[in-house]
Amino acid sequence: MEIIPQVPKCILIAMNQIFELERKLDNFDDTAGFRRHLDRLKDAFAEEGLTSPTPNGGQARITIVFEDPIGQVFKETRTDLDATIAGISTDNLVVVEVIKPIIRASFEDGTSKIVQKGIVIVESPKDREQHE
Numbered sequence: 001m002e003i004i005p006q007v008p009k010c011i012l013i014a015m016n017q018i019f020e021l022e023r024k025l026d027n028f029d030d031t032a033g034f035r036r037h038l039d040r041l042k043d044a045f046a047e048e049g050l051t052s053p054t055p056n057g058g059q060a061r062i063t064i065v066f067e068d069p070i071g072q073v074f075k076e077t078r079t080d081l082d083a084t085i086a087g088i089s090t091d092n093l094v095v096v097e098v099i100k101p102i103i104r105a106s107f108e109d110g111t112s113k114i115v116q117k118g119i120v121i122v123e124s125p126k127d128r129e130q131h132e
Contacts, residue, residue, distance in 0.1 A: 006052045007064060007105055007115045011045070015066050016116075018042060019101045022068075042066075052105070061108055066101040067118070074122040081118045089124035097121040 018041055025031040025038075042065070049063035074083055074093040080102050085093065103116035 007050075007062075007103075011050070011064060012103060012116055014041075015045065015064060015103050016100055019066055019068065019098075023098075062105045064103065064105055064115070066103045068098055068101050069095045069118050069120060070098050071095060074120070079117075080114050081120050083120050083122045086121050086123040087126075089126045091124050091126065093122040093124055095120045096123045 018038055022035070022038055025034055045064040047063065049061055051059040052062050054060050069081060072095050074081065074095055081095070083093075083095075086096065097120065099119040099121070100116065102114060102118040104112045105115050106112040
């Protein structure tokens, strides 16, 4: 039987906010103290996790992690991303901006499910070169 993780909306909001704070900190110097606190929050979701009901009435422990797909190759077959294409070329698309990260729920047996698709902007390196 397949276990479908029930991740509360507040957890998804918190994970998205952590992602945004990390991104914004990239614009500042000497952010080690802030990053340490954000890492602790991410670790709490990744290590402590939460429980989700199973079809047989039990409980499954799940951990929640997010993935920043910036710079990754995008192909139309990817099921973990919703993409908007910038530019006119559709060759060799790469993720150039992340609106929302991919959030996954991982189970004790090593499997995982996507609980939030990443929302991204992709662009061909050819189009990128023309902008620069």
